[in-house]
Structures are given as C-alpha cells and as structure tokens.
Amino acid sequence: AQSVTQPDIHITVSEGASLELRCNYSYGATPYLFWYVQSPGQGLQLLLKYFSGDTLVQGIKGFEAEFKRSQSSFNLRKPSVHWSDAAEYFCAVGPPGGSQGNLIFGKGTKLSVKP
Amino acid sequence: GAVVSQHPSRVICKSGTSVKIECRSLDFQATTMFWYRQFPKQSLMLMATSNEGSKATYEQGVEKDKFLINHASLTLSTLTVTSAHPEDSSFYICSAALTGTQHFGDGTRLSIL
Numbered sequence: 143a144q145s146v147t148q149p150d151i152h153i154t155v156s157e158g159a160s161l162e163l164r165c166n167y168s169y170g171a172t173p174y175l176f177w178y179v180q181s182p183g184q185g186l187q188l189l190l191k192y193f194s195g196d197t198l199v200q201g202i203k204g205f206e207a208e209f210k211r212s213q214s215s216f217n218l219r220k221p222s223v224h225w226s227d228a229a230e231y232f233c234a235v236g237p238p239g240g241s242q243g244n245l246i247f248g249k250g251t252k253l254s255v256k257p
Numbered sequence: 258g259a260v261v262s263q264h265p266s267r268v269i270c271k272s273g274t275s276v277k278i279e280c281r282s283l284d285f286q287a288t289t290m291f292w293y294r295q296f297p298k299q300s301l302m303l304m305a306t307s308n309e310g311s312k313a314t315y316e317q318g319v320e321k322d323k324f325l326i327n328h329a330s331l332t333l334s335t336l337t338v339t340s341a342h343p344e345d346s347s348f349y350i351c352s353a354a355l356t357g358t359q360h361f362g363d364g365t366r367l368s369i370l
Contacts, residue, residue, distance in 0.1 A: 152362050174357055185263065186301075186361040193357065232300065236357065244291055245359055249300045 144169050145199040146233055148248035155223050156256045163218040163251050165233030175216040176245065177207055177224070180230045190232075192216065193238075230254045259285050261353050263362025271370055272343060278336045278365045280351030282322045286331035287353035292324075295348045296362075304349075307334040 147166045174193050178186040193248025194226065197209040207218045216233060230252050234245040242243055260283040268276050280290055288309045293301040293365045307328050313326035321347075323338040323345075338345055346369045352359040 176358070178361070182346075183364070183366065185261075185363040186352075188358065188360065191358055236359070243302050244306060247300045
C-alpha cells in the first residue's frame with residue numbers, strides 16, 4: 143500500500159538551532175517527492191520537490207531535503223531555524239513521470255520555535 | 258508563477274443553504290485540479306479530482322450529489338456544497354496541477370450554523 147509516514151507529530155526547536163523533519167514513504171516505484179508548509183488557516187506552500195537527478199534538493203526559505211532511495215526517505219532540513227518557520231509541515235508523494243495523479247500526504251509535523 | 262486563487266476564504270451560513278467555492282489558476286492552465294478537505298489538526302483528505310471538460314472522479318465515501326464539482330475551463334474549478342449541514346463545516350483546499358506539481362489555494366473555512 144502507498145503511504146507516507148512522518149514519525150514526529152510535534153517538534154520544538156530553539157531559534158537558530160538546526161532542524162530535521164523526517165519523512166518515509168512506501169510506494170511501488172520511486173515517486174515524485176514534495177515538502178509543503180502550512181501556516182494556520184492558510185493553504186499549502188511548496189517548499190521543494192524531488193523528481194530525479196541530484197538527491198539533495200534546495201528549496202525556498204533556506205530549506206533543503208535529501209532523497210535516500212535505500213531508506214525510502216526524504217528528510218527536510220534547515221541549518222538555522224527562524225521564528226517565522228513555526229508552522230505545519232507536510233511530506234507528500236505523487237506518481238512519477240509527471241502524470242496528474244493525486245498526492246499522498248503524511249499526517250504532518252507541527253514545528254514550534256522557542257525564542 | 259503557478260499561483261492558485263481560492264475564493265471565498267471564509268463562509269458562514271445557515272444550515273440548508275448551498276455554498277460555492279471557486280478555485281482559479283491565475284497564471285497557468287490546469288487540466289486537472291484537486292479538492293481536499295482538512296479537519297482540525299489533521300492532514301489533507303482528497304475528496305475528488307476535477308478534470309476539465311469531464312466529470313470529476315470522487316474518492317470513496319465522498320457523496321457526489323452533496324459535493325458538486327464543475328471544471329468548465331482550464332483555469333476554473335468550482336466546488337458546491339449542496340444543502341450544507343453543520344457536519345460539513347471544515348477547511349476546504351483546492352490545488353491545480355502543473356508539470357507534476359500541485360499548487361494550492363489558500364483554502365476556504367466553511368462554517369455551517
């Protein structure tokens with residue numbers, strides 16, 4: 143069965159500290175991989191995506207993610223967290239090849255930032 | 258680029274009324290749009306896939322007569338919640354697909370009194 147697991151429901155980090163949000167997936171083939179961020183009462187904003195090629199992808203707002211095929215993981219990282227990064231983060235997978243299939247979302251990780 | 262506009266952002270209405278939510282891709286054409294529902298502190302639940310010029314594909318358990326979807330053009334999909342009741346209160350989010358990536362609107366908070 144296709145699924146996305148975000149093991150951490152809630153993470154709290156201090157401002158300026160590094161961050162890693164975990165994401166593991168189960169999929170028949172290597173899917174397209176995404177990280178989205180959602181602020182309260184807002185829609186989802188795309189942070190970054192992986193389709194193919196270099197397994198370390200850079201996104202907006204200083205985020206990066208690394209695809210590890212052997213671990214079926216796509217963890218999100220940021221070297222220094224800012225208070226404005228507090229939000230809900232969703233990992234998602236979609237069908238490879240650019241077809242217009244639906245995404246499968248993880249349950250999300252809520253990030254809190256301590257001053 | 259790839260901006261999706263969703264309107265209205267918030268609706269409060271009485272039980273029994275119908276509510277229409279619009280989803281527009283502002284700077285690209287989208288043959289496929291998606292409608293999601295999100296319950297408090299939960300992830301997104303796909304309700305239906307909207308394809309331009311054809312009938313929408315609904316996920317299991319979603320009432321197609323309750324949630325009417327129309328995708329009349331390459332830039333507009335609408336979701337109409339018919340005869341809404343308090344249990345339909347939720348956060349509804351649309352997305353539009355462009356080259357394998359879904360771009361999301363800002364969502365609509367629907368509250369049925």
